[in-house]
Amino acid sequence: DTAVSQTPKYLVTQMGNDKSIKCEQNLGHDTMYWYKQDSKKFLKIMFSYNNKELIINETVPNRFSPKSPDKAHLNLHINSLELGDSAVYFCASSPGGNTIYFGEGSWLTVV
């Protein structure tokens, strides 16, 4: 069983559309994250949730909105997609202050 799973793996969409990426972890971890990896491979944290509560909210456009219906899920919704949103988005989880486990990534291409 995949520990951290995110869907879809690949997403190609037009500018201006709204899309969501879903993430689920079956590790029982309290903390979940969304990271963005740009074309230069830099990994930047976007959001972190602990027990469904937002604890890290980095400077990202408010077109990005995370939603955590329960502590096993952290979805990322993106409104009005722009070309610059093209990147790989990684979901991750950790038991808090410990090693972090990543999903396989979601490749988003905005055309």
Place this chain on the structure above:
Amino acid sequence: GIQVEQSPPDLILQEGANSTLRCNFSDSVNNLQWFHQNPWGQLINLFYIPSGTKQNGRLSATTVATERYSLLYISSSQTTDSGVYFCAVEPRDSNYQLIWGAGTKLIIKP
């Protein structure tokens, strides 16, 4: 904020060679982790190592927290070791937030 620097940025080796990757950080940290991103983009955690030395097969890591650096050793490299190796640290005053280095891109040639 804390700075994380990895060296070298790129490394090309023949299969069977050994390598050492370095991660320097500019301030005290709660923890440090090493990750491998394979050529297919998957991120896999290798070590959670705030201090001391750990070994896992052909890989080992050492963190000297007082001197603010960590080393990742890869022995008898295999082509499957290719990819980007990231170091990430959790600053002392953070809330589980990781600060990432830029990575070392490793290519192992057969």
